[in-house]
Amino acid sequence: MSQGSTTVTEDNKPVTKLVDRFGRQVTYVRLSVTDRCDLRCVYCMSEDMKFVPREQLLTLEEMSRIGTAFVDLGVNKIRISGGEPLTRRNILSVFETLGKLDGLTDLTLTTNATLLEKYAQPLRDAGVTRINISLDTIQPERFTKITRIGKLEKTMAGIDKALEVGFDNIKINTVVMKNFNHDEIIDLVEFIRDRGMDISFIEEMPLGDMGDHDRALSYCSSDDILSELREKYNLVGTDESTGGPAKYFRFIDSNGDRESESRIGFISPHSHNFCDTCNRVRVTAEGMLLLCLGQEHSMDLRQIVRAHPTDDEALRNALIESMQIKPKGHDFNLNEQPIIMRHMSATGG
Numbered sequence: 544m545s546q547g548s549t550t551v552t553e554d555n556k557p558v559t560k561l562v563d564r565f566g567r568q569v570t571y572v573r574l575s576v577t578d579r580c581d582l583r584c585v586y587c588m589s590e591d592m593k594f595v596p597r598e599q600l601l602t603l604e605e606m607s608r609i610g611t612a613f614v615d616l617g618v619n620k621i622r623i624s625g626g627e628p629l630t631r632r633n634i635l636s637v638f639e640t641l642g643k644l645d646g647l648t649d650l651t652l653t654t655n656a657t658l659l660e661k662y663a664q665p666l667r668d669a670g671v672t673r674i675n676i677s678l679d680t681i682q683p684e685r686f687t688k689i690t691r692i693g694k695l696e697k698t699m700a701g702i703d704k705a706l707e708v709g710f711d712n713i714k715i716n717t718v719v720m721k722n723f724n725h726d727e728i729i730d731l732v733e734f735i736r737d738r739g740m741d742i743s744f745i746e747e748m749p750l751g752d753m754g755d756h757d758r759a760l761s762y763c764s765s766d767d768i769l770s771e772l773r774e775k776y777n778l779v780g781t782d783e784s785t786g787g788p789a790k791y792f793r794f795i796d797s798n799g800d801r802e803s804e805s806r807i808g809f810i811s812p813h814s815h816n817f818c819d820t821c822n823r824v825r826v827t828a829e830g831m832l833l834l835c836l837g838q839e840h841s842m843d844l845r846q847i848v849r850a851h852p853t854d855d856e857a858l859r860n861a862l863i864e865s866m867q868i869k870p871k872g873h874d875f876n877l878n879e880q881p882i883i884m885r886h887m888s889a890t891g892g
Contacts, residue, residue, distance in 0.1 A: 560617035561862060563869040571620040571786050573825045576634055578607060580627040582655055583691040584679070586718055590691060592830075601830045602638030603633060605848050607640040609826060612858045614641075620649040620786040621879035622675070626828070629658040635665055642670020649786060651675060653716070655694070663708040673712040673785070674705050680724045681734055689723060692888050706738060712785070714741040714808070719768055720761035728768060729775060736794070736805045743789045743808035745770050765790075767831045778807065787823070788812075818872030824865075832862070834869035844870070 561569040578595050580588065601609070610621055621641055628634055642650050653675040666674075678698060680686050686695040705713050715735055719725055728744070735742045746765060769792070774779060778792040788823060789808035796802045818835075825833040830845025842865045844858070851857040 558617060559859075559863060561613075561866055562868040565869075565871060567821055567869075568617065569822055569824055569866070569869075570618055571622070571823045572610070572618050573622045573624050573823065574606060574610055575624050575826060575828045576601075576603075576628045576637065577625065577626040577631040577828050579630055580625060580655070581630055581657055582627070582693045584677075585689055585691065586720065595829055600828045601848075601873075603631075603637050605830065605845070605887075606637050606826075607847060608855070609830075609844055610637070610641045611644060612862060614644045614647050616862055617646075619646060620651065621647060622651040622653055624653040627655055627657070628652060629654055629662050635662070635669060637664060638671055644670055649673065653677065654701075655690075655693070656698040656701030656705070660697075660704045661703070663704040663710075667708045667710060672710065673714070674710050675714050675716050676702060676705070677717075678702075678715045678731075679717050679720075680727055681730060682727065685724065685727075697774055702738075706740075710726065711878035712741065713738075714743060714785075716743050716745060718745045718747050719763040720747060721763055722761060724761055728771060732772065732776070732807065736803055739804055741791075741806045741808060743810050744814055745810040759860060765811040769809065772807065776803075781806070788821075823874070824869070832865055834865060835872070838870045840868045840870050 563569070577600065583590060583592070608813060613621070623634075623638065625631070638650065638652075641647060650671050651673045652671050654677070656676045656678070659674070659676075663674075676698070679689050681695070683695040686693055686698070686727075702713070706781070715731065717724070717731055719728065731742060744765060747762060777795045777797070779795045781791050781793050783791045783806070787810075789810050791806045791808045793806055794802040821835075825836065826844060827833065830843060830848070832842040832844050834840040844861065847858055847861045
């Protein structure tokens with residue numbers, strides 16, 4: 544059994560942290576609250592998705608309890624994800640509970656922004672610090688093609704509302720794919736610069752069977768995207784981090800001064816594997832603790848919280864034990880059938 548790593552705080556209270564077999568401390572949890580979404584993006588879901596029966600999902604109270612246990616063990620960042628998190632009924636209660644936790648310095652939401660026009664202000668009031676918005680195109684017809692059913696104007700209205708509310712940071716997440724949206728890289732960069740936002744370009748991850756969508760043919764490497772951007776912009780790498788795997792670049796003018804507050808990030812699970820510094824785990828909406836995005840090492844937290852409804856120590860001990868099965872890294876291969884058959888919506892973005 545793992546004993547974790549214990550430190551002493553300024554008030555002399557011992558705190559056990561989540562440290563795996565490779566010396567990596569887990570400080571970041573992605574907590575999925577639903578596998579359902581109001582869009583059907585081609586790289587995330589199959590067109591005819593079968594969702595988890597609602598009775599198998601964690602309750603909102605169980606999600607809050609699990610999030611609290613992680614913070615007790617040194618986690619300082621929680622990202623609420625899905626599916627589309629804001630489609631979960633009464634989800635604001637989870638944000639309100641987590642937003643009050645001492646030690647949680649970053650409460651982030653990943654969303655497609657279709658419901659942000661309604662929820663941006665309540666989320667800010669609940670303690671959400673940052674918003675990550677999935678947006679792969681700013682062309683209306685292409686948006687509908689990629690999302691299968693979406694309308695770009697709803698997402699744009701949500702982005703405008705989030706900017707109005709004033710979160711600490713708003714970032715666009717874009718999965719770049721050849722023959723889909725590769726030709727919009729510059730347009731997307733100009734879009735975020737005009738609004739003072741950040742953007743991360745993400746290499747597509749081989750999760751789930753997507754039918755006739757061939758990931759090997761659509762793959763764009765971060766290096767290729769950066770090379771294209773450098774033909775237009777003077778970009779300099781930085782050591783900045785938002786707690787995740789993105790590598791950031793700043794716009795620099797001819798004098799070497801920062802040109803804007805916007806940043807370009809790259810998340811590169813294929814071309815620049817970041818497993819050695821992994822500080823993240825995921826919890827699915829069903830309560831499975833996934834120790835790696837690209838492996839099946841997991842622990843059933845739903846069973847634990849329901850077997851011990853009032854014993855948070857049992858939950859914390861289970862989280863500490865889980866560090867013993869966190870693998871060294873993933874084995875993504877775009878030229879083979881996915882080794883992981885769960886879709887990204889079920890995993891939690």
